[in-house]
Amino acid sequence: xxxxxxxxxxxxxxxxxxxxxxxxxxxxxxxxxxxxxxxxxxxxxxxxxxxxxxxxxxxxxxxxxxxxxxxxxxxxxxxxxxxxxxxxxxxxxxxxxxxxxxxxxxxxxxxxxxxxxxxxxxxxxxxxxxxxxxxxxxxxxxxxxxxxxxxxxxxxxxxxxxxxxxxxxxxxxxxxxxxxxxxxxxxxxxxxxxxxxxxxxxxxxxxxxxxx
Amino acid sequence: xxxxxxxxxxxxxxxxxxxxxxxxxxxxxxxxxxxxxxxxxxxxxxxxxxxxxxxxxxxxxxxxxxxxxxxxxxxxxxxxxxxxxxxxxxxxxxxxxxxxxxxxxxxxxxxxxxxxxxxxxxxxxxxxxxxxxxxxxxxxxxxxxxxxxxxxxxxxxxxxxxxxxxxxxxxxxxxxxxxxxxxxxxxxxxxxxxxxxxxxxxxxxxxxxxxxxxxxxxxxxxxxxxxxxxxxxxxxxxxxxxxxxxxxxxxxxxxxxxxxxxxxxxxxxxxxxxxxxxxxxxxxxxxxxxxxxxxxxxxxxxxxxxxxxxxxxxxxxxxxxxxxxxxxxxxxxxxxxxxxxxxxxxxxxxxxxxxxxxxxxxxxxxxxxxxxxxxxxxxxxxxxxxxxxxxxxxxxxxxxxxxxxxxxxxxxxxxxxxxxxxxxx
Numbered sequence: 001x002x003x004x005x006x007x008x009x010x011x012x013x014x015x016x017x018x019x020x021x022x023x024x025x026x027x028x029x030x031x032x033x034x035x036x037x038x039x040x041x042x043x044x045x046x047x048x049x050x051x052x053x054x055x056x057x058x059x060x061x062x063x064x065x066x067x068x069x070x071x072x073x074x075x076x077x078x079x080x081x082x083x084x085x086x087x088x089x090x091x092x093x094x095x096x097x098x099x100x101x102x103x104x105x106x107x108x109x110x111x112x113x114x115x116x117x118x119x120x121x122x123x124x125x126x127x128x129x130x131x132x133x134x135x136x137x138x139x140x141x142x143x144x145x146x147x148x149x150x151x152x153x154x155x156x157x158x159x160x161x162x163x164x165x166x167x168x169x170x171x172x173x174x175x176x177x178x179x180x181x182x183x184x185x186x187x188x189x190x191x192x193x194x195x196x197x198x199x200x201x202x203x204x205x206x207x208x209x210x211x212x
Numbered sequence: 213x214x215x216x217x218x219x220x221x222x223x224x225x226x227x228x229x230x231x232x233x234x235x236x237x238x239x240x241x242x243x244x245x246x247x248x249x250x251x252x253x254x255x256x257x258x259x260x261x262x263x264x265x266x267x268x269x270x271x272x273x274x275x276x277x278x279x280x281x282x283x284x285x286x287x288x289x290x291x292x293x294x295x296x297x298x299x300x301x302x303x304x305x306x307x308x309x310x311x312x313x314x315x316x317x318x319x320x321x322x323x324x325x326x327x328x329x330x331x332x333x334x335x336x337x338x339x340x341x342x343x344x345x346x347x348x349x350x351x352x353x354x355x356x357x358x359x360x361x362x363x364x365x366x367x368x369x370x371x372x373x374x375x376x377x378x379x380x381x382x383x384x385x386x387x388x389x390x391x392x393x394x395x396x397x398x399x400x401x402x403x404x405x406x407x408x409x410x411x412x413x414x415x416x417x418x419x420x421x422x423x424x425x426x427x428x429x430x431x432x433x434x435x436x437x438x439x440x441x442x443x444x445x446x447x448x449x450x451x452x453x454x455x456x457x458x459x460x461x462x463x464x465x466x467x468x469x470x471x472x473x474x475x476x477x478x479x480x481x482x483x484x485x486x487x488x489x490x491x492x493x494x495x496x497x498x499x500x501x502x503x504x505x506x507x508x509x510x511x512x513x514x515x516x517x518x519x520x521x522x523x524x525x526x527x528x529x530x531x532x533x534x535x536x537x538x539x540x541x542x543x544x545x546x547x548x549x550x551x552x553x554x555x556x557x558x559x560x561x562x563x564x565x566x567x568x569x570x571x572x573x574x575x576x577x578x579x580x581x582x583x584x585x586x587x588x589x590x591x592x593x594x595x596x597x598x599x600x601x602x603x604x605x606x607x608x609x610x611x612x613x614x615x616x617x618x619x620x621x622x623x624x625x626x627x628x629x630x631x632x633x634x635x636x637x
Contacts (some may be wrong), residue, residue: 013484014477017272024273024454028447054266061269061491068488069233077489078231081541083585085229100230107237114255159259186485189324189592193284193470194332200288 009071009165016064020057027053055147059155066162073104073169076184097183098174105170112163119160123153215509218243222500232546233489236496240503250506255499262498263491266450270369270379272487273453277364277434278321279483280460285470286431287329290315293428296421298398299413303405305341306348307398308413309334310355314394317359319431321366323581324592327356331596341411345597346607351401353593353604354611355394357578360544362390364438364456366490367544367577368570369449373494374501374552377566379449380442384636385567385629386574387439392628393575393618400614430463443636490545497549510557517558524562528623531555531569532576539580543588547580548573571629575619582608582615 027050034045072078085096123142128134142153177183221242225235244250294315295308309330317326331352338348360367363383372379404410416424438456441447447455464471471479504510517527534555538547552573559569581589584605594604622628 010481013488014480017276017484017487018476018480020269021273021276021454021457024451025458028451028455032446057269058264058266061272061487062263064272064484065263065488065491065495068484069492072485072489072492075485077485078233078492079543080229080231080235081226081586082229083541084227096228100228100234103225103228103230103238104234107234107241110241111237111255111259114253115259117253118257188588189322189326189328191282191284191287191325191329191332192475194287194329195284197284197288197333198336 006074009067013064013068013071016060016067020060020064023053023060024057026050052147055145059145059158062155063158063162066158067165070162070166070169073166073173074184075186076173077186078104094177094181097177101170101174101177105167105174108163108167108170112160112167115156115159115163119153119156122156123151124157127151127153214243214247214507215504215512217247218503218507218509232542233493233496236493236500236550240496240499243503248506258499258502259495262495265373266448267369267379268373268491268494270450270453271366271373271490272483273450273457274321274364274366274369275487275490276480276483277453277457277460278319278366279479279486280457280464280471281431281434282320282322282325282329283464283468283470284329284333285468286319286464287312287316287333289424289428289431289468290319291330291333293421293424295413296416296424300415301402302412303343303401303410304413305334305338306343306351306401306405306410309338309348309352310358310394310397310401313352313355314358314362314390315428315432317356318362318364318390319434321359321364323356323359323578324588326359327353327589327592328596330356331593335597343410345599346603347404347410349593349597349599349604350607350609350611351397353589353608354582354615355397356589356593357581357615358390358394360578360581361386361393361571361574363387363435364453365574367548367574369453370490370494370545370548371552371570371573372449374497374549375556375566375570377570381567381633381637382570383439383449384443385571385633388632389571389575389618389622389628393615396614396618397611400611404610430467434460434463493546493549497546497553500550501553504553510554513554514557514561518561522562524564525624527558527562528564528572531559531572532619532623535573535576536579536583539576539587540583541586542580543586544577544580547577565626565630567633568626568629572619572622575615575622579612579615579619582612 030045030048030050034042036042080100085093126139126141129136129139142151144150145152173184218239222235222239225238226232240255241252244252244255291308291312294311295304298304298307298311301307313326313330316330317323320326334352335348339345363386365386368382368386369379371377372382434456437459438452441452441455442449465473535547535551538551581587584590590601590604590608594601597604599607
């Protein structure tokens with residue numbers, strides 16, 4: 001179950017960043033390609049409306065950002081100012097680490113709840129009521145996005161979902177830290193393919209070894 | 213008064229070591245809840261509008277583009293080209309290293325990755341050729357920071373986003389200071405090499421030079437895609453970033469073949485991880501600056517600065533000192549996001565050009581990367597060279613001084629940053 005959640009999270013953020021790139025690329029290519037007078041093709045391209053690309057890209061990145069932030073808790077990429085606590089004794093330091101992590105859990109829980117209330121009021125309540133036929137008072141349909149004309153609450157749902165997931169990740173990291181004393185850490189400045197290049201050892205021309 | 217409470221609160225939360233983004237957010241929530249009647253619900257609204265700008269989306273795209281080209285193979289090509297160009301001068305490998313750092317950092321967009329990539333390849337070669345280890349570590353550790361200034365620069369995008377300055381103008385303004393800094397570092401290194409009679413490489417033949425240029429050109433063309441595309445008006449900055457990501461993917465997979473299609477999801481995930489972290493800081497920094505504005509702190513600071521009669525230069529010196537101090541504790545994007553909304557109105561009040569301020573702040577961020585205690589470049593340089601952190605810092609010290617001199621030039625002579633954008637726009 002947890003492994004499934006991990007994979008879903010990773011798959012979601014990687015797909016969103018990749019797809020957003022392709023969409024913006026396609027929109028730019030489309031804008032210029034449509035200007036070329038190729039019979040048939042031009043009419044087809046002019047018939048396509050790509051004005052939604054920018055909006056969709058923004059919303060994809062909001063989803064990517066919220067779920068990526070939760071994934072980032074798990075990878076330990078959210079760094080803070082740790083110069084001071086690192087000078088403390090291990091036991092005191094551990095207390096501060098837990099305070100920091102619980103601060104993260106508290107903040108994301110509050111934001112998730114505020115976000116959910118907002119999303120609920122801005123259209124989800126209406127959508128739920130109409131879908132299931134509830135007779136709630138004061139039902140108003142929420143706004144739709146300007147280009148795609150989708151209900152905005154669907155996009156904004158990323159905030160409560162992402163924040164609650166992030167809260168869960170903070171608690172998970174805290175639990176692991178208390179149990180094992182280990183915190184996730186991102187390796188700074190990781191570069192692929194260095195070992196292959198180092199194995200080649202062809203940087204200095206043959207014969208140039210010592211000073212000359 | 214409220215300003216003092218806000219910053220005290222922020223400082224306390226930060227000192228516990230919790231993520232900077234969370235400290236910013238918690239400060240806002242606590243302050244709104246405890247000291248004001250502003251409904252906390254208004255925070256929810258801000259959470260949505262915080263990152264709904266298309267300009268911000270340039271950041272994930274640039275990170276993605278950089279990650280595609282952050283590869284040992286690309287580093288090697290840049291080193292080959294750089295040493296073919298300047299290797300025959302006194303201290304050739306070191307000079308080539310600085311140039312290679314500049315090129316690789318511009319393309320990869322990451323300072324620590326530049327130090328690791330160029331350093332791992334070049335430092336052993338330098339040692340074998342008889343350079344003192346500390347000299348090599350100092351040169352490479354410092355030059356890794358060049359990427360922040362040479363476009364495409366993520367730090368500049370962050371400045372542009374938080375002050376509404378033009379990304380294109382900032383990128384173009386970074387070109388001359390970037391080249392100047394490379395030349396300055398190379399000159400100092402050359403003088404040191406001359407004095408100590410450090411080794412040289414044989415002069416590269418013209419065909420070798422040409423071949424190494426052709427090899428590195430594919431990577432370097434990324435800079436031209438971005439700057440040329442934005443300047444000519446073919447793309448907006450965000451579109452240029454997306455195009456550069458696609459271009460970098462194409463070069464890495466099909467031209468350089470450093471990467472197979474199987475490696476792409478991993479690169480996407482790593483880029484998403486990094487981008488989401490920065491976007492999360494941005495969201496919370498937007499909340500924070502909303503709080504500052506609603507408490508009228510920027511206005512208060514602006515009138516204070518006029519009352520002080522500090523003047524342009526006095527103010528800029530103060531900015532430098534503040535940023536250098538902050539650079540000792542935080543990484544560039546957080547510093548910019550917290551300080552830019554405060555400093556910007558003051559600078560405008562004093563008639564300082566927004567582009568000049570942007571370049572100045574960027575150079576400050578560069579220096580922050582190589583000064584202890586949290587200079588990331590120092591950590592990675594010490595990691596690859598197995599020199600202690602103190603030794604690494606000492607090794608970098610002469611070049612840090614060069615950087616400080618450069619910072620003073622940038623501060624006092626706005627023309628260095630403003631001449632090219634004024635010519636072009």
